[in-house]
Amino acid sequence: xxxxxxxxxxxxxxxxxxxxxxxxxxxxxxxxxxxxxxxxxxxxxxxxxxxxxxxxxxxxxxxxxxxxxxxxxxxxxxxxxxxxxxxxxxxxxxxxxxxxxxxxxxxxxxxxxxxxxxxxxxxxxxxxxxxxxxxxxxxxxxxxxxxxxxxxxxxxxxxxxxxxxxxxxxxxxxxxxxxxxxxxxxxxxxxxxxxxxxxxxxxxxxxxxxxxxxxxxxxxxxxxxxxxxxxxxxxxxxxxxxxxxxxxxxxxxxxxxxxxxxxxxxxxxxxxxxxxxxxxxxxxxxxxxxxxxxxxxxxxxxxxxxxxxxxxxxxxxxxxxxxxxxxxxxxxxxxxxxxxxxxxxxxxxxxxxxxxxxxxxxxxxxxxxxxxxxxxxxxxxxxxxxxxxxxxxxxxxxxxxxxxxxxxxxxxxxxxxxxxxxxxxxxxxxxxxxxxxxxxxxxxxxxxxxxxxxxxxxxxxxxxxxxxxxxxxxxxxxxxxxxxxxxxxxxxxxxxxxxxxxxxxxxxxxxxxxxxxxxxxxxxxxxxxxxxxxxxxxxxxxxxxxxxxxxxxxxxxxx
Amino acid sequence: xxxxxxxxxxxxxxxxxxxxxxxxxxxxxxxxxxxxxxxxxxxxxxxxxxxxxxxxxxxxxxxxxxxxxxxxxxxxxxxxxxxxxxxxxxxxxxxxxxxxxxxxxxxxxxxxxxxxxxxxxxxxxxxxxxxxxxxxxxxxxxxxxxxxxxxxxxxxxxxxxxxxxxxxxxxxxxxxxxxxxxxxxxxxxxxxxxxxxxxxxxxxxxxxxxxxxxxxxxxxxxxxxxxxxxxxxxxxxxxxxxxxxxxxxxxxxxxxxxxxxxxxxxxxxxxxxxxxx
Numbered sequence: 039x040x041x042x043x044x045x046x047x048x049x050x051x052x053x054x055x056x057x058x059x060x061x062x063x064x065x066x067x068x069x070x071x072x073x074x075x076x077x078x079x080x081x082x083x084x085x086x087x088x089x090x091x092x093x094x095x096x097x098x099x100x101x102x103x104x105x106x107x108x109x110x111x112x113x114x115x116x117x118x119x120x121x122x123x124x125x126x127x128x129x130x131x132x133x134x135x136x137x138x139x140x141x142x143x144x145x146x147x148x149x150x151x152x153x154x155x156x157x158x159x160x161x162x163x164x165x166x167x168x169x170x171x172x173x174x175x176x177x178x179x180x181x182x183x184x185x186x187x188x189x190x191x192x193x194x195x196x197x198x199x200x201x202x203x204x205x206x207x208x209x210x211x212x213x214x215x216x217x218x219x220x221x222x223x224x225x226x227x228x229x230x231x232x233x234x235x236x237x238x239x240x241x242x243x244x245x246x247x248x249x250x251x252x253x254x255x256x257x258x259x260x261x262x263x264x265x266x267x268x269x270x271x272x273x274x275x276x277x278x279x280x281x282x283x284x285x286x287x288x289x290x291x292x293x294x295x296x297x298x299x300x301x302x303x304x305x306x307x308x309x310x311x312x313x314x315x316x317x318x319x320x321x322x323x324x325x326x327x328x329x330x331x332x333x334x335x336x337x338x339x340x341x342x343x344x345x346x347x348x349x350x351x352x353x354x355x356x357x358x359x360x361x362x363x364x365x366x367x368x369x370x371x372x373x374x375x376x377x378x379x380x381x382x383x384x385x386x387x388x389x390x391x392x393x394x395x396x397x398x399x400x401x402x403x404x405x406x407x408x409x410x411x412x413x414x415x416x417x418x419x420x421x422x423x424x425x426x427x428x429x430x431x432x433x434x435x436x437x438x439x440x441x442x443x444x445x446x447x448x449x450x451x452x453x454x455x456x457x458x459x460x461x462x463x464x465x466x467x468x469x470x471x472x473x474x475x476x477x478x479x480x481x482x483x484x485x486x487x488x489x490x491x492x493x494x495x496x497x498x499x500x501x502x503x504x505x506x507x508x509x510x511x512x513x514x515x516x517x518x519x520x521x522x523x524x525x526x527x528x529x530x531x532x533x534x535x536x537x538x539x540x541x542x543x544x545x546x547x548x549x550x551x552x553x554x555x556x557x558x559x560x561x562x563x564x565x566x567x568x569x570x571x572x573x574x575x576x577x578x579x580x581x582x583x584x585x586x587x588x589x590x591x592x593x594x595x596x597x
Numbered sequence: 598x599x600x601x602x603x604x605x606x607x608x609x610x611x612x613x614x615x616x617x618x619x620x621x622x623x624x625x626x627x628x629x630x631x632x633x634x635x636x637x638x639x640x641x642x643x644x645x646x647x648x649x650x651x652x653x654x655x656x657x658x659x660x661x662x663x664x665x666x667x668x669x670x671x672x673x674x675x676x677x678x679x680x681x682x683x684x685x686x687x688x689x690x691x692x693x694x695x696x697x698x699x700x701x702x703x704x705x706x707x708x709x710x711x712x713x714x715x716x717x718x719x720x721x722x723x724x725x726x727x728x729x730x731x732x733x734x735x736x737x738x739x740x741x742x743x744x745x746x747x748x749x750x751x752x753x754x755x756x757x758x759x760x761x762x763x764x765x766x767x768x769x770x771x772x773x774x775x776x777x778x779x780x781x782x783x784x785x786x787x788x789x790x791x792x793x794x795x796x797x798x799x800x801x802x803x804x805x806x807x808x809x810x811x812x813x814x815x816x817x818x819x820x821x822x823x824x825x826x827x828x829x830x831x832x833x834x835x836x837x838x839x840x841x842x843x844x845x846x847x848x849x850x851x852x853x854x855x856x857x858x859x860x861x862x863x864x865x866x867x868x869x870x871x872x873x874x
Contacts (some may be wrong), residue, residue: 302782
């Protein structure tokens, strides 16, 4: 409920900013911002204004210190790329023009991914056929926000039919931009084209709202191999390779352009996990029948053999407005009547507390199986016989999927629109480097060393970590002010005769954070020569805990 | 024109063909109900009949789609009638009547020479009736005015050139595409296959020599190099390429190395030397 109110509150703020703009500002934000094409070191921030102007993103590692900026061309559809970002780092940003800031507060934030190939605890939200702009879509959204709480979302996948009924710009405005305003500004969105989106878009000519709204990596900007088209593409995040196909409007034949690219992309992939998604499900007996419809059949007969030969782990689709999830299966390319138990690599539930997790990577085994899920009920349900024999479970319920991937482990749940978990499974793969989940120790001997009327210098000794500390995050009075890799930090521009509380956290390459060490220091009351150790020094741990509880200093990874 | 009129009257015949998707498209049926309801309130609104006709086209209900387009033609302005040519062309195209689709599109494209989807639809229709030259011309127009650019029209046109027996034109066009798009694997794959088809093995190898690092290091392309060298009778060089392919596979992370494709390549290359340390 709280998160729902939060989402509504921010929608109101955005609306207020937009509606107030004509009288106060030169222009107003009509859409966004939203995040595209995220990599460990770059991201594209997009938004729409009512007038053409230059677009400026001001950003930094604390909300009060947006000292860096990137500028885009003069237009009303803004796409500004931020480059040179630090992996595993929280950034805050605002959007505007060279003359003014149009929108931005501490909810305008994102977290960069780890260096490619490095495992990290990754949370992925998956919605399918979410585009009805209705209360069901909002309920599914709120159920997820309540489920994830303060745990941030790293990636957001949209499985097509993102805007009903025809994927027009106005429908996208209602179904995407007005339905998910806060998530859009915090989590990179990776969509695929559904048949409804395809009503107003052409993959061959790369035209229409879908292609105008999204900036997708056609030149391997986020890993994988260049497809040369935004209709299908791939990207890497941590140790996961994602393949996104166009089952609606691109050639689905085995020798066609899309699957030719796919084979090359898969052959060059070096990531541990392989996840593929597109709109039309290869197996479904929901509102669409994979035995009868050509697009579903094409993907099953042509894309699946290729993907399985490269060891795909999970395939996601929508189109049918239900949730259907398979056993761990392999080599089923015919109609449902041809499915037999020999195609079940594991005929269990995949649940650790039941028949056990699905396990892949056993030495000597060739085809080790994949799980196929249909998750097309994020804004509506419409039944079907729901009896495909490849499926372990078939449910006619609103909901979305949540994937947590951490090193060699994938946990998936189907979450309904009121927060119930209606299905879950776990997949374990062998041959993966374990993820570093060990946090560094706190930086020892933290202290203030030099104090003037307007500045305070802090210093500390190097923190220890099982892998290695990559930086120290400094906060002042609960707000992050900087991240440094040195063992000291000077805070400037302070008020004379004022006491400040600083927090110092050591961070490692996997994003693990040490317990916070706090230091208080008071600036001198009159401008004077620097004084050594002018503050009260390090605070004891009991006081620190009390202070943290009272002031809520311990900031979250995600707002 | 006679052919067009005749085809229009043939559509009822198509209506008896099975409409495979009808029962599956619940979303479309809901939209259909909604538009029908709107028509009850605004029976003289031509745009509603256009919309319902397209929904029925998507449901493969050809006859009723035709009836809606006919009504829109009667009720609509000249702009609507112009637009109807495009919608009717798509109906013909989807219904498997490329000749009639071409007739409609000829009129439409004359008025809208840069309508990308119309050009693509007509190119496909020309291809279906074996008129490759016209299809190539439409794809060329599309490529020349297609600003965002997609590799697909380039490859489709090149395939048509090959089907027409003009491999030189196909290769030259893909060379040009490489300059525009960069070394997309789909273009590389096309060029190598085209050269192999005409047994120009040296030319195929030359394509591989220019591969970007990310492709050149891929086991797939190292393997293909070995295969081409084998066809040239250069067995020692082929062996070296296969060994390099195996080395590349062994350098992959364990999970990817164990993928069926990679294991199969390893097994097939076993005759070409030991797996390096």
